[in-house]
Amino acid sequence: MSSHEHVEFSIDRERYTARITLRRPAAENRVTTAMATQICDFLDVVEQDDDIKVVVLSGEGEHLCAGWEPQDAWRQYLDAPGGSVRKHPSQRARLIAADENWWGPRGLYTRLLRCRKVTVLEARGKCFETGLYFALCCDLVVAGADARFACPRWRNVGVDGDMALLFATVGLKRAKELMFCDVAWSARTALAYGLVDYVADDVAAKVEELANMSASIMRDGIVTEKYAVFASLDKMGIGHSFAATTVVGASLSNIHFQPGEYNFLRDLRDNGVDEALSTSRRGLRDV
Amino acid sequence: MITTSVDNWCGVIEAADYGPLSRHEAPFARALRQAVVDLSDDDHVKVIVLRTTHGDFAGAGTPPPVDTTEVLTTWHRDFAASSAVYQAVCFSKKVVVTEVAGHCSAAGSMLVLCSDLTVAAENATFASPFTDLPEANFVLAALTMRLNRAKSWLLRGSTMPAAEAVSVGLVNQVVPADELAATTRELARSVTGMPLDGITMSKMLLQAVLDGHGVGREFDLADHYAIHRWAGLNAGTVQG
Numbered sequence: 001m002s003s004h005e006h007v008e009f010s011i012d013r014e015r016y017t018a019r020i021t022l023r024r025p026a027a028e029n030r031v032t033t034a035m036a037t038q039i040c041d042f043l044d045v046v047e048q049d050d051d052i053k054v055v056v057l058s059g060e061g062e063h064l065c066a067g068w069e070p071q072d073a074w075r076q077y078l079d080a081p082g083g084s085v086r087k088h089p090s091q092r093a094r095l096i097a098a099d100e101n102w103w104g105p106r107g108l109y110t111r112l113l114r115c116r117k118v119t120v121l122e123a124r125g126k127c128f129e130t131g132l133y134f135a136l137c138c139d140l141v142v143a144g145a146d147a148r149f150a151c152p153r154w155r156n157v158g159v160d161g162d163m164a165l166l167f168a169t170v171g172l173k174r175a176k177e178l179m180f181c182d183v184a185w186s187a188r189t190a191l192a193y194g195l196v197d198y199v200a201d202d203v204a205a206k207v208e209e210l211a212n213m214s215a216s217i218m219r220d221g222i223v224t225e226k227y228a229v230f231a232s233l234d235k236m237g238i239g240h241s242f243a244a245t246t247v248v249g250a251s252l253s254n255i256h257f258q259p260g261e262y263n264f265l266r267d268l269r270d271n272g273v274d275e276a277l278s279t280s281r282r283g284l285r286d287v
Numbered sequence: 288m289i290t291t292s293v294d295n296w297c298g299v300i301e302a303a304d305y306g307p308l309s310r311h312e313a314p315f316a317r318a319l320r321q322a323v324v325d326l327s328d329d330d331h332v333k334v335i336v337l338r339t340t341h342g343d344f345a346g347a348g349t350p351p352p353v354d355t356t357e358v359l360t361t362w363h364r365d366f367a368a369s370s371a372v373y374q375a376v377c378f379s380k381k382v383v384v385t386e387v388a389g390h391c392s393a394a395g396s397m398l399v400l401c402s403d404l405t406v407a408a409e410n411a412t413f414a415s416p417f418t419d420l421p422e423a424n425f426v427l428a429a430l431t432m433r434l435n436r437a438k439s440w441l442l443r444g445s446t447m448p449a450a451e452a453v454s455v456g457l458v459n460q461v462v463p464a465d466e467l468a469a470t471t472r473e474l475a476r477s478v479t480g481m482p483l484d485g486i487t488m489s490k491m492l493l494q495a496v497l498d499g500h501g502v503g504r505e506f507d508l509a510d511h512y513a514i515h516r517w518a519g520l521n522a523g524t525v526q527g
Contacts, residue, residue, distance in 0.1 A: 154481075154485075154489070155480060155481055156482075156485075157482065157485050158481065158484065158485025158486065158487075158488045158489040159485075159488075159489035159492060159493075160492075163492060163493060163496040164496050164499065164500070167430055167496070167500075170456075171430065171431055171432065171433060171456035172427070172430040172456075173403070173404065173405065173431050173456055173457065173458070173459055174456050174459070176382075176403045176404055176459075177404065177459050179489060180382050180403065180404065180478045180481065180486075180489070181404070181474060181477045181478060182477045182480060183477075193456075236500075237496065237499035237500055240495075240496075244492055244495040244496060244499075245492065248488055248489075248491065248492040248495075251488060252484075252485065252488055255482055255484035255485055255488070256484055257482050257484070258482065258483050258484075261482045261483070262480070262482075283477070283480065285477070
Protein backbone atom coordinates (compact mmCIF):
# COMPACT_ATOMS: atom_id res chain seq x y z
CA MET A 1 0.00 0.00 0.00
CA SER A 2 1.17 3.49 -0.83
CA SER A 3 -0.39 6.51 0.78
CA HIS A 4 0.11 10.13 -0.11
CA GLU A 5 -1.49 12.81 1.97
CA HIS A 6 -5.01 12.49 0.61
CA VAL A 7 -4.90 9.63 -1.90
CA GLU A 8 -4.31 5.99 -1.05
CA PHE A 9 -3.09 3.37 -3.49
CA SER A 10 -3.02 -0.40 -3.09
CA ILE A 11 -2.59 -3.45 -5.29
CA ASP A 12 -4.24 -6.83 -4.80
CA ARG A 13 -2.15 -9.08 -7.03
CA GLU A 14 -4.30 -12.14 -6.43
CA ARG A 15 -7.24 -10.23 -7.89
CA TYR A 16 -5.20 -8.29 -10.51
CA THR A 17 -6.77 -5.16 -9.12
CA ALA A 18 -5.44 -1.77 -7.99
CA ARG A 19 -7.40 0.63 -5.81
CA ILE A 20 -7.12 4.40 -5.75
CA THR A 21 -9.02 5.94 -2.83
CA LEU A 22 -9.58 9.63 -2.16
CA ARG A 23 -9.02 10.19 1.56
CA ARG A 24 -10.14 13.65 2.44
CA PRO A 25 -13.54 12.88 3.97
CA ALA A 26 -13.62 15.95 6.22
CA ALA A 27 -13.68 18.05 3.03
CA GLU A 28 -16.10 15.67 1.28
CA ASN A 29 -13.11 14.52 -0.79
CA ARG A 30 -12.84 17.81 -2.67
CA VAL A 31 -9.92 17.38 -5.03
CA THR A 32 -6.81 19.54 -5.06
CA THR A 33 -4.28 19.84 -7.86
CA ALA A 34 -1.84 17.86 -5.72
CA MET A 35 -4.38 15.05 -5.40
CA ALA A 36 -4.94 15.05 -9.16
CA THR A 37 -1.19 14.73 -9.66
CA GLN A 38 -1.05 11.89 -7.15
CA ILE A 39 -3.80 10.02 -8.96
CA CYS A 40 -1.91 10.44 -12.24
CA ASP A 41 1.27 9.15 -10.56
CA PHE A 42 -0.63 6.07 -9.40
CA LEU A 43 -2.04 5.60 -12.89
CA ASP A 44 1.57 5.62 -14.12
CA VAL A 45 2.28 2.68 -11.80
CA VAL A 46 -0.87 0.89 -12.97
CA GLU A 47 -0.01 1.35 -16.64
CA GLN A 48 3.48 -0.11 -16.15
CA ASP A 49 2.36 -3.12 -14.12
CA ASP A 50 1.33 -5.97 -16.41
CA ASP A 51 -0.29 -7.83 -13.52
CA ILE A 52 -2.92 -5.16 -12.98
CA LYS A 53 -6.04 -5.48 -15.11
CA VAL A 54 -8.52 -3.39 -13.17
CA VAL A 55 -8.43 -0.08 -11.29
CA VAL A 56 -11.13 0.74 -8.74
CA LEU A 57 -11.58 4.41 -7.88
CA SER A 58 -13.50 5.39 -4.75
CA GLY A 59 -13.71 7.92 -1.94
CA GLU A 60 -13.53 7.44 1.80
CA GLY A 61 -16.62 8.49 3.72
CA GLU A 62 -20.08 9.47 2.54
CA HIS A 63 -19.11 11.21 -0.68
CA LEU A 64 -17.07 10.25 -3.72
CA CYS A 65 -15.99 13.83 -4.40
CA ALA A 66 -17.79 17.15 -3.82
CA GLY A 67 -15.79 18.98 -6.50
CA TRP A 68 -12.67 21.07 -6.79
CA GLU A 69 -11.15 22.60 -3.69
CA PRO A 70 -12.00 26.23 -4.54
CA GLN A 71 -8.93 27.93 -3.10
CA ASP A 72 -6.66 25.43 -4.75
CA ALA A 73 -8.43 25.99 -8.07
CA TRP A 74 -7.10 29.56 -8.05
CA ARG A 75 -3.71 28.63 -6.63
CA GLN A 76 -3.04 26.32 -9.58
CA TYR A 77 -2.94 29.38 -11.85
CA LEU A 78 -0.42 31.10 -9.58
CA ASP A 79 1.80 28.02 -9.55
CA ALA A 80 1.85 27.61 -13.34
CA PRO A 81 4.63 29.20 -15.45
CA GLY A 82 3.82 32.91 -15.75
CA GLY A 83 1.32 32.65 -12.93
CA SER A 84 2.81 35.07 -10.45
CA VAL A 85 4.25 37.75 -12.68
CA ARG A 86 1.61 40.35 -11.85
CA LYS A 87 -1.31 40.88 -9.53
CA HIS A 88 -3.37 38.32 -11.46
CA PRO A 89 -2.06 35.19 -13.18
CA SER A 90 -1.41 35.55 -16.88
CA GLN A 91 -3.69 33.99 -19.47
CA ARG A 92 -0.92 31.58 -20.44
CA ALA A 93 -0.64 30.43 -16.82
CA ARG A 94 -4.38 29.67 -16.77
CA LEU A 95 -4.15 27.76 -20.03
CA ILE A 96 -1.11 25.78 -18.91
CA ALA A 97 -2.73 24.91 -15.55
CA ALA A 98 -5.98 23.76 -17.16
CA ASP A 99 -4.05 21.70 -19.70
CA GLU A 100 -1.44 20.17 -17.40
CA ASN A 101 -3.67 19.38 -14.44
CA TRP A 102 -7.01 18.45 -15.96
CA TRP A 103 -7.75 18.42 -19.70
CA GLY A 104 -4.47 18.03 -21.56
CA PRO A 105 -2.73 14.75 -22.47
CA ARG A 106 -1.13 14.56 -19.00
CA GLY A 107 -4.13 15.90 -17.11
CA LEU A 108 -6.26 13.82 -14.77
CA TYR A 109 -9.30 13.40 -16.99
CA THR A 110 -7.40 12.38 -20.12
CA ARG A 111 -5.25 9.98 -18.13
CA LEU A 112 -8.28 8.31 -16.61
CA LEU A 113 -10.24 8.25 -19.86
CA ARG A 114 -7.31 6.69 -21.72
CA CYS A 115 -6.17 4.28 -19.02
CA ARG A 116 -5.35 0.91 -20.62
CA LYS A 117 -6.86 -1.01 -17.71
CA VAL A 118 -10.54 -1.42 -16.89
CA THR A 119 -11.58 1.44 -14.62
CA VAL A 120 -14.45 0.94 -12.17
CA LEU A 121 -15.94 3.79 -10.14
CA GLU A 122 -17.66 3.49 -6.77
CA ALA A 123 -19.96 6.54 -6.69
CA ARG A 124 -21.57 7.58 -3.42
CA GLY A 125 -23.11 10.77 -2.12
CA LYS A 126 -21.89 13.92 -3.82
CA CYS A 127 -20.30 13.28 -7.21
CA PHE A 128 -19.79 16.91 -8.16
CA GLU A 129 -17.45 18.50 -10.71
CA THR A 130 -14.38 16.23 -10.60
CA GLY A 131 -16.69 13.54 -9.20
CA LEU A 132 -18.95 13.93 -12.24
CA TYR A 133 -15.94 13.65 -14.53
CA PHE A 134 -14.78 10.51 -12.75
CA ALA A 135 -18.15 9.03 -13.76
CA LEU A 136 -17.74 10.19 -17.36
CA CYS A 137 -14.16 8.96 -17.69
CA CYS A 138 -14.39 5.55 -15.98
CA ASP A 139 -15.45 2.45 -17.90
CA LEU A 140 -17.96 1.15 -15.38
CA VAL A 141 -19.85 3.14 -12.75
CA VAL A 142 -21.70 1.72 -9.77
CA ALA A 143 -23.74 4.25 -7.82
CA GLY A 144 -25.24 4.04 -4.38
CA ALA A 145 -28.88 5.07 -4.06
CA ASP A 146 -27.70 8.30 -2.39
CA ALA A 147 -25.37 9.34 -5.24
CA ARG A 148 -25.94 12.75 -6.86
CA PHE A 149 -24.22 13.97 -10.00
CA ALA A 150 -23.77 17.66 -10.82
CA CYS A 151 -21.33 20.41 -11.69
CA PRO A 152 -22.40 23.34 -9.51
CA ARG A 153 -19.29 25.34 -10.43
CA TRP A 154 -20.76 25.85 -13.90
CA ARG A 155 -23.42 27.93 -12.19
CA ASN A 156 -20.79 30.37 -10.97
CA VAL A 157 -18.71 30.93 -14.07
CA GLY A 158 -20.20 29.03 -16.99
CA VAL A 159 -19.47 25.64 -18.46
CA ASP A 160 -15.81 24.73 -18.41
CA GLY A 161 -16.14 20.99 -18.74
CA ASP A 162 -15.85 18.65 -21.67
CA MET A 163 -19.01 18.76 -23.70
CA ALA A 164 -18.39 16.01 -26.24
CA LEU A 165 -17.94 13.39 -23.55
CA LEU A 166 -21.09 14.51 -21.74
CA PHE A 167 -23.10 14.61 -25.00
CA ALA A 168 -21.89 11.16 -26.00
CA THR A 169 -22.88 9.73 -22.64
CA VAL A 170 -26.28 11.27 -21.91
CA GLY A 171 -27.39 13.12 -25.08
CA LEU A 172 -27.47 16.79 -26.03
CA LYS A 173 -30.55 18.11 -24.24
CA ARG A 174 -29.93 16.24 -21.00
CA ALA A 175 -26.37 17.53 -20.99
CA LYS A 176 -27.68 21.07 -21.37
CA GLU A 177 -30.03 20.54 -18.43
CA LEU A 178 -26.97 19.80 -16.31
CA MET A 179 -25.09 22.73 -17.84
CA PHE A 180 -27.67 25.47 -17.45
CA CYS A 181 -30.44 24.50 -15.02
CA ASP A 182 -28.77 24.15 -11.60
CA VAL A 183 -29.79 20.52 -11.18
CA ALA A 184 -28.24 17.42 -9.63
CA TRP A 185 -29.12 14.03 -11.07
CA SER A 186 -30.11 11.32 -8.61
CA ALA A 187 -28.62 7.86 -9.01
CA ARG A 188 -31.85 6.67 -10.67
CA THR A 189 -31.88 9.58 -13.12
CA ALA A 190 -28.20 9.03 -13.89
CA LEU A 191 -28.99 5.36 -14.55
CA ALA A 192 -31.88 6.26 -16.87
CA TYR A 193 -29.65 8.73 -18.74
CA GLY A 194 -26.77 6.27 -19.12
CA LEU A 195 -24.26 8.05 -16.88
CA VAL A 196 -24.05 5.09 -14.48
CA ASP A 197 -24.24 1.38 -15.19
CA TYR A 198 -25.72 0.10 -11.94
CA VAL A 199 -27.46 1.43 -8.85
CA ALA A 200 -26.79 -0.93 -5.97
CA ASP A 201 -27.72 -1.14 -2.31
CA ASP A 202 -24.36 -2.73 -1.58
CA VAL A 203 -22.12 -0.61 -3.78
CA ALA A 204 -18.84 -2.15 -2.63
CA ALA A 205 -20.08 -5.68 -3.34
CA LYS A 206 -21.23 -4.74 -6.85
CA VAL A 207 -17.93 -2.99 -7.56
CA GLU A 208 -16.04 -6.07 -6.39
CA GLU A 209 -18.19 -8.30 -8.60
CA LEU A 210 -17.47 -6.11 -11.65
CA ALA A 211 -13.76 -5.88 -10.81
CA ASN A 212 -13.51 -9.68 -10.50
CA MET A 213 -15.42 -10.17 -13.72
CA SER A 214 -13.17 -7.70 -15.56
CA ALA A 215 -10.05 -9.29 -14.07
CA SER A 216 -11.12 -12.63 -15.52
CA ILE A 217 -10.62 -11.23 -19.04
CA MET A 218 -7.22 -11.95 -20.59
CA ARG A 219 -4.80 -9.02 -20.65
CA ASP A 220 -4.61 -8.82 -24.44
CA GLY A 221 -8.40 -8.71 -24.63
CA ILE A 222 -8.65 -5.81 -22.21
CA VAL A 223 -5.99 -3.70 -23.91
CA THR A 224 -7.32 -4.46 -27.40
CA GLU A 225 -10.81 -3.39 -26.41
CA LYS A 226 -9.54 -0.28 -24.67
CA TYR A 227 -7.64 0.78 -27.81
CA ALA A 228 -10.82 0.25 -29.85
CA VAL A 229 -12.55 2.61 -27.42
CA PHE A 230 -9.74 5.17 -27.75
CA ALA A 231 -10.14 5.13 -31.53
CA SER A 232 -13.86 5.77 -31.14
CA LEU A 233 -13.22 8.61 -28.70
CA ASP A 234 -11.06 10.30 -31.31
CA LYS A 235 -13.72 9.89 -33.97
CA MET A 236 -16.32 11.34 -31.61
CA GLY A 237 -14.25 14.49 -31.21
CA ILE A 238 -13.41 14.00 -27.54
CA GLY A 239 -9.85 15.24 -28.01
CA HIS A 240 -11.03 18.29 -29.93
CA SER A 241 -13.51 19.00 -27.18
CA PHE A 242 -10.87 18.66 -24.46
CA ALA A 243 -8.78 21.26 -26.30
CA ALA A 244 -11.74 23.65 -26.61
CA THR A 245 -12.50 23.11 -22.95
CA THR A 246 -8.98 24.09 -21.98
CA VAL A 247 -9.24 27.37 -23.89
CA VAL A 248 -12.74 28.31 -22.74
CA GLY A 249 -12.14 27.13 -19.17
CA ALA A 250 -9.09 29.35 -18.89
CA SER A 251 -11.00 32.28 -20.38
CA LEU A 252 -13.87 31.81 -17.93
CA SER A 253 -11.49 32.61 -15.08
CA ASN A 254 -11.54 36.17 -16.48
CA ILE A 255 -15.29 36.79 -16.69
CA HIS A 256 -16.91 40.08 -15.70
CA PHE A 257 -20.06 40.06 -13.63
CA GLN A 258 -23.16 42.14 -14.33
CA PRO A 259 -24.74 44.06 -11.44
CA GLY A 260 -26.58 41.65 -9.18
CA GLU A 261 -24.87 38.51 -10.47
CA TYR A 262 -23.39 36.18 -7.89
CA ASN A 263 -19.59 36.37 -7.70
CA PHE A 264 -18.30 33.15 -6.19
CA LEU A 265 -14.69 34.28 -5.87
CA ARG A 266 -15.72 37.40 -4.01
CA ASP A 267 -17.91 35.31 -1.68
CA LEU A 268 -14.99 32.94 -1.18
CA ARG A 269 -12.66 35.80 -0.33
CA ASP A 270 -15.13 37.50 2.02
CA ASN A 271 -16.75 34.54 3.75
CA GLY A 272 -14.53 31.48 3.35
CA VAL A 273 -14.87 28.12 1.63
CA ASP A 274 -17.74 26.55 3.55
CA GLU A 275 -20.06 29.54 3.36
CA ALA A 276 -19.27 30.27 -0.30
CA LEU A 277 -19.87 26.65 -1.29
CA SER A 278 -23.09 26.57 0.71
CA THR A 279 -24.38 29.79 -0.86
CA SER A 280 -23.42 28.84 -4.39
CA ARG A 281 -25.07 25.42 -4.13
CA ARG A 282 -28.19 26.49 -2.27
CA GLY A 283 -30.38 26.40 -5.37
CA LEU A 284 -29.19 23.00 -6.60
CA ARG A 285 -32.34 21.02 -7.38
CA ASP A 286 -32.46 17.22 -7.29
CA VAL A 287 -34.07 15.54 -10.28
CA MET B 288 -46.80 37.66 -37.14
CA ILE B 289 -44.07 37.44 -34.49
CA THR B 290 -43.76 39.49 -31.32
CA THR B 291 -40.90 39.75 -28.85
CA SER B 292 -40.64 40.98 -25.28
CA VAL B 293 -37.90 41.11 -22.66
CA ASP B 294 -38.36 40.85 -18.93
CA ASN B 295 -35.92 39.94 -16.18
CA TRP B 296 -33.18 38.53 -18.50
CA CYS B 297 -35.73 36.49 -20.44
CA GLY B 298 -36.64 37.26 -24.06
CA VAL B 299 -39.88 35.74 -25.29
CA ILE B 300 -40.73 35.19 -28.97
CA GLU B 301 -44.40 34.54 -29.60
CA ALA B 302 -46.10 33.40 -32.80
CA ALA B 303 -49.56 32.02 -33.43
CA ASP B 304 -47.72 28.86 -34.41
CA TYR B 305 -44.48 27.97 -36.17
CA GLY B 306 -46.25 25.97 -38.90
CA PRO B 307 -45.30 28.47 -41.65
CA LEU B 308 -41.75 27.10 -41.41
CA SER B 309 -43.07 23.67 -42.43
CA ARG B 310 -44.52 25.30 -45.55
CA HIS B 311 -41.23 27.14 -46.18
CA GLU B 312 -42.87 30.55 -45.92
CA ALA B 313 -39.81 32.75 -46.33
CA PRO B 314 -41.12 36.00 -44.76
CA PHE B 315 -41.98 34.09 -41.57
CA ALA B 316 -38.57 32.41 -41.53
CA ARG B 317 -36.82 35.75 -41.95
CA ALA B 318 -38.88 37.39 -39.21
CA LEU B 319 -38.22 34.57 -36.77
CA ARG B 320 -34.54 34.53 -37.62
CA GLN B 321 -34.31 38.29 -37.03
CA ALA B 322 -36.11 38.02 -33.69
CA VAL B 323 -33.70 35.32 -32.51
CA VAL B 324 -30.65 37.29 -33.67
CA ASP B 325 -31.88 40.51 -32.04
CA LEU B 326 -32.48 38.81 -28.68
CA SER B 327 -29.17 36.94 -28.95
CA ASP B 328 -27.39 40.28 -29.32
CA ASP B 329 -29.32 41.90 -26.46
CA ASP B 330 -27.15 42.27 -23.33
CA HIS B 331 -30.28 42.20 -21.18
CA VAL B 332 -31.21 38.71 -22.36
CA LYS B 333 -29.82 35.42 -21.09
CA VAL B 334 -32.66 33.11 -22.14
CA ILE B 335 -34.85 33.11 -25.27
CA VAL B 336 -38.20 31.32 -25.09
CA LEU B 337 -40.04 30.27 -28.26
CA ARG B 338 -43.75 30.15 -27.43
CA THR B 339 -47.03 29.91 -29.33
CA THR B 340 -50.24 31.72 -28.59
CA HIS B 341 -52.61 29.16 -30.14
CA GLY B 342 -53.16 25.42 -29.82
CA ASP B 343 -50.35 23.77 -31.77
CA PHE B 344 -46.66 24.63 -31.59
CA ALA B 345 -46.35 24.02 -35.32
CA GLY B 346 -49.39 23.06 -37.35
CA ALA B 347 -49.05 20.51 -40.12
CA GLY B 348 -47.85 21.54 -43.54
CA THR B 349 -45.77 20.33 -46.44
CA PRO B 350 -43.36 22.53 -48.36
CA PRO B 351 -44.00 23.02 -52.05
CA PRO B 352 -41.22 21.95 -54.43
CA VAL B 353 -38.60 24.58 -55.10
CA ASP B 354 -36.79 24.99 -58.38
CA THR B 355 -33.13 23.98 -58.31
CA THR B 356 -31.86 27.47 -59.03
CA GLU B 357 -33.89 28.83 -56.14
CA VAL B 358 -32.63 26.11 -53.81
CA LEU B 359 -29.11 27.40 -54.19
CA THR B 360 -30.08 31.05 -53.78
CA THR B 361 -33.20 32.22 -51.95
CA TRP B 362 -34.17 28.93 -50.32
CA HIS B 363 -30.62 28.36 -49.11
CA ARG B 364 -30.49 31.88 -47.66
CA ASP B 365 -33.74 31.48 -45.72
CA PHE B 366 -33.60 27.86 -44.55
CA ALA B 367 -30.13 26.35 -44.77
CA ALA B 368 -27.46 29.03 -44.59
CA SER B 369 -25.42 29.86 -41.51
CA SER B 370 -27.45 33.08 -41.30
CA ALA B 371 -30.81 31.30 -41.74
CA VAL B 372 -33.40 30.62 -39.08
CA TYR B 373 -32.35 27.18 -37.85
CA GLN B 374 -28.68 27.99 -37.42
CA ALA B 375 -29.63 31.26 -35.75
CA VAL B 376 -31.44 29.17 -33.10
CA CYS B 377 -28.88 26.37 -32.94
CA PHE B 378 -25.86 28.66 -32.61
CA SER B 379 -27.47 31.44 -30.57
CA LYS B 380 -25.26 33.03 -27.92
CA LYS B 381 -28.10 32.68 -25.41
CA VAL B 382 -29.91 29.63 -24.02
CA VAL B 383 -32.94 28.90 -26.24
CA VAL B 384 -35.99 27.17 -24.73
CA THR B 385 -38.86 25.76 -26.80
CA GLU B 386 -42.24 25.57 -25.06
CA VAL B 387 -44.31 23.00 -26.90
CA ALA B 388 -48.04 22.38 -26.67
CA GLY B 389 -50.14 20.40 -29.12
CA HIS B 390 -48.77 19.17 -32.42
CA CYS B 391 -45.24 19.84 -33.44
CA SER B 392 -44.94 19.28 -37.18
CA ALA B 393 -41.67 18.85 -39.06
CA ALA B 394 -40.43 22.41 -38.68
CA GLY B 395 -41.52 22.50 -35.06
CA SER B 396 -39.44 19.41 -34.37
CA MET B 397 -36.48 21.09 -36.09
CA LEU B 398 -36.87 24.08 -33.76
CA VAL B 399 -36.93 21.66 -30.83
CA LEU B 400 -33.75 19.97 -32.07
CA CYS B 401 -32.02 23.33 -32.54
CA SER B 402 -33.05 24.70 -29.14
CA ASP B 403 -31.10 24.02 -25.96
CA LEU B 404 -33.98 22.99 -23.71
CA THR B 405 -37.57 21.93 -24.30
CA VAL B 406 -40.60 21.86 -22.03
CA ALA B 407 -43.62 20.03 -23.44
CA ALA B 408 -47.25 19.72 -22.46
CA GLU B 409 -48.64 16.23 -22.03
CA ASN B 410 -50.63 16.66 -25.25
CA ALA B 411 -47.54 17.49 -27.33
CA THR B 412 -46.61 15.30 -30.29
CA PHE B 413 -43.42 15.47 -32.32
CA ALA B 414 -43.44 14.64 -36.03
CA SER B 415 -40.26 13.48 -37.72
CA PRO B 416 -38.64 16.41 -39.54
CA PHE B 417 -36.90 14.09 -41.98
CA THR B 418 -39.93 13.19 -44.06
CA ASP B 419 -40.58 16.62 -45.51
CA LEU B 420 -37.70 18.96 -44.72
CA PRO B 421 -34.38 18.80 -46.60
CA GLU B 422 -32.88 21.08 -43.95
CA ALA B 423 -33.60 18.59 -41.13
CA ASN B 424 -30.35 17.98 -39.29
CA PHE B 425 -29.72 14.30 -38.59
CA VAL B 426 -26.51 14.97 -36.64
CA LEU B 427 -28.45 17.05 -34.14
CA ALA B 428 -31.04 14.31 -33.81
CA ALA B 429 -28.36 11.66 -33.26
CA LEU B 430 -26.60 13.80 -30.65
CA THR B 431 -29.89 14.47 -28.90
CA MET B 432 -31.68 11.12 -29.03
CA ARG B 433 -28.74 8.79 -29.78
CA LEU B 434 -28.05 7.18 -33.12
CA ASN B 435 -30.45 4.23 -33.08
CA ARG B 436 -33.46 6.31 -32.04
CA ALA B 437 -32.66 9.05 -34.54
CA LYS B 438 -32.41 6.46 -37.32
CA SER B 439 -35.75 5.02 -36.30
CA TRP B 440 -37.35 8.49 -36.34
CA LEU B 441 -35.84 9.16 -39.77
CA LEU B 442 -36.72 5.85 -41.39
CA ARG B 443 -40.20 5.44 -39.93
CA GLY B 444 -41.17 9.09 -40.25
CA SER B 445 -43.05 8.58 -37.02
CA THR B 446 -44.73 11.00 -34.65
CA MET B 447 -43.73 10.72 -30.99
CA PRO B 448 -46.03 11.47 -28.08
CA ALA B 449 -44.61 13.63 -25.30
CA ALA B 450 -43.98 10.70 -22.97
CA GLU B 451 -41.80 9.00 -25.59
CA ALA B 452 -40.06 12.27 -26.45
CA VAL B 453 -38.90 12.74 -22.86
CA SER B 454 -37.81 9.12 -22.55
CA VAL B 455 -35.55 9.40 -25.61
CA GLY B 456 -34.11 12.76 -24.56
CA LEU B 457 -35.80 14.96 -27.17
CA VAL B 458 -37.49 17.06 -24.47
CA ASN B 459 -36.41 17.82 -20.93
CA GLN B 460 -39.72 17.96 -19.09
CA VAL B 461 -43.33 16.99 -19.74
CA VAL B 462 -46.01 18.68 -17.63
CA PRO B 463 -49.80 19.12 -17.68
CA ALA B 464 -50.82 21.74 -20.24
CA ASP B 465 -52.00 24.19 -17.59
CA GLU B 466 -48.54 24.10 -15.94
CA LEU B 467 -46.58 24.63 -19.15
CA ALA B 468 -45.97 28.38 -18.94
CA ALA B 469 -45.13 28.28 -15.23
CA THR B 470 -42.68 25.42 -15.76
CA THR B 471 -40.97 27.29 -18.58
CA ARG B 472 -40.75 30.40 -16.40
CA GLU B 473 -39.12 28.37 -13.63
CA LEU B 474 -36.70 26.76 -16.08
CA ALA B 475 -35.77 30.17 -17.49
CA ARG B 476 -35.32 31.54 -13.98
CA SER B 477 -32.91 28.71 -13.15
CA VAL B 478 -30.83 29.57 -16.22
CA THR B 479 -30.72 33.32 -15.53
CA GLY B 480 -28.86 32.65 -12.27
CA MET B 481 -25.73 32.13 -14.37
CA PRO B 482 -23.56 35.15 -15.21
CA LEU B 483 -24.18 36.64 -18.65
CA ASP B 484 -20.52 36.13 -19.61
CA GLY B 485 -20.72 32.54 -18.43
CA ILE B 486 -23.77 31.81 -20.57
CA THR B 487 -22.27 33.43 -23.66
CA MET B 488 -18.93 31.65 -23.32
CA SER B 489 -20.64 28.35 -22.56
CA LYS B 490 -22.61 28.69 -25.79
CA MET B 491 -19.38 29.49 -27.65
CA LEU B 492 -17.85 26.30 -26.26
CA LEU B 493 -20.98 24.46 -27.31
CA GLN B 494 -20.64 25.82 -30.86
CA ALA B 495 -17.08 24.53 -31.10
CA VAL B 496 -18.18 21.07 -30.00
CA LEU B 497 -21.22 21.00 -32.32
CA ASP B 498 -18.99 22.05 -35.20
CA GLY B 499 -16.58 19.28 -34.27
CA HIS B 500 -19.45 16.80 -34.49
CA GLY B 501 -20.42 18.02 -37.98
CA VAL B 502 -23.67 19.86 -37.18
CA GLY B 503 -22.68 22.75 -39.46
CA ARG B 504 -21.61 20.40 -42.24
CA GLU B 505 -24.98 18.66 -42.04
CA PHE B 506 -26.70 22.02 -42.56
CA ASP B 507 -24.40 22.56 -45.55
CA LEU B 508 -25.74 19.35 -47.09
CA ALA B 509 -29.33 20.63 -46.98
CA ASP B 510 -28.98 22.13 -50.49
CA HIS B 511 -28.03 18.74 -51.90
CA TYR B 512 -30.90 16.98 -50.15
CA ALA B 513 -33.28 19.68 -51.44
CA ILE B 514 -32.09 19.38 -55.04
CA HIS B 515 -32.45 15.60 -54.99
CA ARG B 516 -35.89 15.78 -53.40
CA TRP B 517 -37.38 18.46 -55.60
CA ALA B 518 -35.63 17.68 -58.87
CA GLY B 519 -37.72 14.52 -59.02
CA LEU B 520 -40.91 16.30 -58.01
CA ASN B 521 -40.36 19.07 -60.55
CA ALA B 522 -39.86 16.50 -63.26
CA GLY B 523 -42.90 14.58 -62.08
CA THR B 524 -40.94 11.33 -61.84
CA VAL B 525 -41.11 10.57 -58.16
CA GLN B 526 -43.50 7.81 -57.22
CA GLY B 527 -45.04 6.84 -53.93
